[in-house]
Amino acid sequence: MDDALKREALSKVPEVTLAFWIIKIAATTLGETGGDSVTMTLNWGYLDGTAIFVGLLLALVAAQIFAKRFHPLLYWATIVASTTFGTTMADFADRSLGIGYTGGSTLLFCCLIVVLGLWYWSEGTIAVNTVSSPKVEAFYWAAITFSQTLGTALGDWMADTGGLGYGGGAVVFAAGLAVIAGLYFWSSVSRVLLFWAAFILTRPLGATVGDFLDKPKNVGGLALSRPLASAVIAAFIILCLFLLPQRAGRHPTAASAA
Secondary structure, eight states: OOHHHHHHHHTTSBOOSHHHHHHHHHHHHHHHHHHHIIIIISOOHHHHHHHHHHHHHHHHHHHHHHOSSOOHHHHHHHHHHHHHHHHHHHHIIIIISOOHHHHHHHHHHHHHHHHHHHHHHHHSOOOGGGOOSHHHHHHHHHHHHHHHHHHHHHHHIIIIISOOHHHHHHHHHHHHHHHHHHHHHHSOOOHHHHHHHHHHHHHHHHHHHHHHHHSOGGGTOOOOOHHHHHHHHHHHHHHHHHHSOOOBOOOHHHHHHO
């Protein structure tokens, strides 16, 4: 594939900046409140909710892969769909199938490792700035979806099984992200490893914040309206997309040719 095609393909993947992480955390929180709105507030259940969101996710991933350039609204809509599907899928596995939070987290971690392993075996790297073909983009979205689902299970495990509650879980995951940020700025640890660690941890942070907003007060939440919280978070994301710069990432080959 020549440099022009690589630039075209990569233009669909945003540059990883502070703005990326701000929107990512908001998107994961929206995934939690949005998923709960469908499965709990509307009472459609985890199975139906999972079926709805997997269909939406597949449609958006297909649109993202076939897009000719980076579209911020499309990209972040796909991220929100992956995190909403992650919420309903993790809840379905943990609660409906009876796997439990520990079993669900372990299973999802193994699935993520398999996807990343296949990606690395196929391409020799799992760096997100090398996404330059439909095949690699498929690996990218599969890894993102499993990491979102794993993050949901981890958040529930920390809050419930770990006994920390939603507020305590959010503090733990925020501290973990602070450690990753420190390693990024003051160590030589692999940036690829740090990216995926941060991507995974932002999901349970968003999940615990979302649960803190909409769960009943007797279990440590604020009991806010799930649809209202979802609408406010969605409006915040859209505002961020207009106010914060969203630039496409660059393939190493394309960067060297520029």
